[in-house]
Amino acid sequence: MTWHIKHFNELNTRELYQILKERTDIFVVEQNCPYPEVDGRDVDCYHLFKLENEQIAAYARLLPPGVAYPQASIGRVIVPAIHRGKGYAGELFARAVDFIQQELNEVEIKIQAQEYLCRFYGAYGFEPISESYLEDGIPHVDMLLKERRVQQQV
Template sequence: MIWKLKKFNELSGEEVYKLLRLRSEVFVVEQQCIYLDPDGKDFKAYHLYLEDDGEIVACTRIFPKGIAYSEASIGRVIVKKDYRGRDLAKDMLVRAMEYLEVVLKEKVIKIQAQAYLFDFYRGFGFEPVSEEYLEDGIPHIDMICKK
């Protein structure tokens, strides 16, 4: 398995397709949430993903401040169903946070977390900054980590 980090314009058409397919599999089909995933922000994101034998099995988007929020952010955190339980999400989040902190020199990271993952993100230093709210029919909470 190989981790890759690319800007949108560095992704091949096949990689874009695989990323969007995985996001659709999890957010639209598995979570039964009807929403438009391609939100225009992919063009400005860094895409961190894990490939296993040519298949993308985990991915997330990384944003410098001023794109998704006034703070830097991480979003669309996904691990393919068959690959869960291997700490891939933890590994991915550590890599994304390190990239923001070390390479982009960001000190504050904001996420829009699905509420059931509150404790997971809290384990990385994220603290709530909003009440729970519905986004596309799924409970979410905004959280911030300051370094």
């Protein structure tokens, strides 16, 4: 079980295929939400993922400032169903925040959170900055982290 963080240009074809497959399986199929999952932003992003038995066990897309928002962002956060309940989501998100703050040297991070996950993201210091709204038929809330977190051992 190994964590990886790679810029788009560093991904091999197998990694890219697995990432896009898992994102589509979760966001389009599982959530029954037809939308353009491949949105053109991946090429400008970092991709954080955990491999377990050569399969994606957790994944997040890390967007530098200016790709989606003026601030850095974290999106496409997934843990496939067979890996849920193992604590991967928390470890994934802590690593994502740490990478943006430590490696990209960005303090503010904006996310578009599914409303039911606001408590989860709030545990990392994110605060709501919008009212609830529908995005592709799913309630979302924009959230912002404004302070540098103390780096956690992950």
